Amino acid sequence: MPASLTKEAREHAKALGQQLSSTLQSAIKQGGPVAGIRVCKEAAMPIAQSLSQDGWEVGRTSLRVRNPDNAPDTWEREQLRRFAEAMSASVAKGPLEATQWNEKTQTFRYMKAIGTGEVCTTCHGVDIADPVKAAISQHYPEDSATGFSEGDLRGAFTLFWRPEPVPADPAQ
Ligand code: HEC
Structure with missing residues (x-):
């Protein structure tokens, strides 16, 4: 397995988290x-796609x-269940991560747990204000991402990497 994959995965997950967080914060600041x-x-989706380069998803x-x-x-x-157990048992030390290298396909997977912070409960919590509830059901009629409390596992970053095909050598 290429040695730098886990490091790169961490960097991409961090970048996704930061971009989503700043986009969300400025939207809430402007319009609630x-x-x-x-x-x-x-x-x-566009933010995730813009970070999906060089073989990464x-x-x-x-x-x-x-x-x-x-x-x-x-x-x-499976990894989400493991993360949730570790978090509810408070045995989590440091970030909860999972990696998988597939020798046969030469592909790599990485996940990192995302906890529920206080701000997240505005839209993912137990007591959600009526206008927020209405907007959620308008845009996401099948929503099941409410009922989370601070400290719960909300989800995870999930990344996939495959080697990019080597471009054909024009000299040959
Ligand atoms: C303003 C409302 C709002 C707030 C606040 C909010 N989210 Fe979300 N969250 C959403 C919406 C809307 C989606 C669906 C995005 C999409 O269509 O991909 C979502 C999706 C997610 C997902 C992807 C999995 C899924 O359920 O589809 C995760 C993980 C997530 N949010 C975590 C968080 C965390 C952690 C916080 C706090 C730092 C947070 N959210 C705060 C509205 C919110």
Whole structure:
């Protein structure tokens, strides 16, 4: 396995977290949480896509998703369950991560747990204000990403890497 993959994955996950967070914060500051939901809906995917370069696919997932496109696959669900257990048992020391190298396909996967902070409960919490609730069900009729408390596992960054095909040598 290429030695730098875990390091690169951490950097990409961090970049995604930072860009989402600053986009969300400025949207909430300008238009409140209802505007935040619309901006999240429009911006989350393009931000993830803009960071998906050089063989990487960068995204987020959860055991309870808001956007069905973020639903976990079998490996992701296993890691999320493990993260949730570690967090509820308070045994988590440092960041909760998972990596997987597939020798056969030469591909790499990485996940990092995302906890629920206080601001997150505005849109993912137990007591959500009525206008926010209405905006969520308007944009995400199948939402199941509410009911989280501060300190709960909200989800995870999930990254996939495959080697990029080597371009054909024009000299040959
Ligand atoms: C203004 C409302 C709002 C706030 C505040 C908010 N989110 Fe979200 N969150 C959303 C929306 C809307 C989506 C769906 C985005 C999409 O369509 O991909 C989402 C999706 C997610 C996802 C992807 C998985 C899924 O459920 O689809 C994670 C993980 C997540 N949020 C974590 C957080 C965390 C952690 C915080 C606090 C730092 C937070 N959110 C704060 C509205 C919010």
